[in-house]
Amino acid sequence: MAAGTSERQATRAAAAARDRRILVSLHDVTPAHFARLRDIVATLERIGVGSRFAMLVVPDFWSRWPLPAHRSFVDWLREQAGRGAEILLHGYTHRDDRHHRHPWHRLRAHWLTAGEGEFLGLDGAEARRRLDTGRTMLEDLLDGPIDGFVAPAWLYGPDSRQALAAAGFEIAEGRWSVWSPRRGRTLARGPVVAYAGRTRGRLMGSLLWSHLAGPLLAGCRVLRLAIHPHDFDHVPLRHEIERFLRRQMETRRCGRYRDLLTSGA
Ligand SMILES: [Zn+2]
Known part of the structure; x- marks a missing residue:
């Protein structure tokens, strides 16, 4: 009887451990960063993430890098999608070209993001136009x-x-969360772990947050790690991303955003 109970407890603990996930996303997937992206994907492969990561694709980065004009990049992207990488749309130009009347929005747009918050100030019609155009472009290029x-x-x-x-x-x-706009529900909660190397202060802050995030977010069933191409320009960030991933993968499996639709928050 006691053996049966402890066996059930062990099975439940094992199931809970299996269900702990890390979602790895690669931001700013554009031909402008092709070399960096290949480097990062090779690193993910080496660490054991394999193809279980998301690629956040920008259709026309800064209005200077339209995907259809870069066939070898598109071929590479198709190859990654074919291996199982999840493809998500990431803005249209990635650049915030709006004038923000609201001072809080102005602060967030220019201070926090260096003017890259494209979707912060768009009106509904323009947001919809960019979503539709970007989605159609990616679907045509990637056949999915x-x-x-x-x-x-x-x-x-x-x-x-x-x-x-x-x-x-x-x-x-x-x-702070993943949600489903269509279904109107939250899919996962908890802050994303991301890095910034633009200034020494931000770099140090990123390293500190990354070290704290593991223990602080240990209770989150779903942990999210975002990698930006420029992160790999900084050796300390590169090493920290590898360390963080390896450590998390000891207790979490690499999941996909799509899985959240069936498993819930
Ligand atoms: Zn981005």
Whole structure:
């Protein structure tokens, strides 16, 4: 009897351990960063992430890097998707070209993101136009449905959120959660672990957060790690990302955003 109980407890503990996940996302997937992206993907392969990561693709980065004009990059992207990488739309140009009247939005747009919060100040019609154009472009190039979106710098205005729901996107991600615009429900909670190397202060802050995040977020069933191409320009960040991933993969499996639709928050 006692043996049966402890066996059941062990089975439950093992199931809970199996269900702990880490979602790895690769931001700013654009031909502008092709060399860096290949480097990162090779690192993920070496660490054992394999193809279980998400690629956040920008259709026309800074209005200077339209995907259709870069065939070898598109071929590489198709290859990654074919191996099982999850493809999500990541803005359209990634650049915030709006003038923000609201001082809080102005602060968030220019201070926190260096002017890359494209979807923060868009009105509903313009957000919808960019979502539709970007999605159609990716679907045509990659021959597969696109129903996940992450706004550049995770910044959304209220109109952008509504446009995502109206466009029927299944998955969207913010700094603090993953949700389904179409279903109107939260899919996962908890802050994303991300890095910044733009200044020495930010770099040190990133390293500190990364070290604290493991223990602080140990209770989160789903942990999210975001990698940006420029992270790999900084050796300390590169090493820390590897350390963090290896440590987390001891107790978590690499999951996909799509799995959250069936498993819930
Ligand atoms: Zn981005």
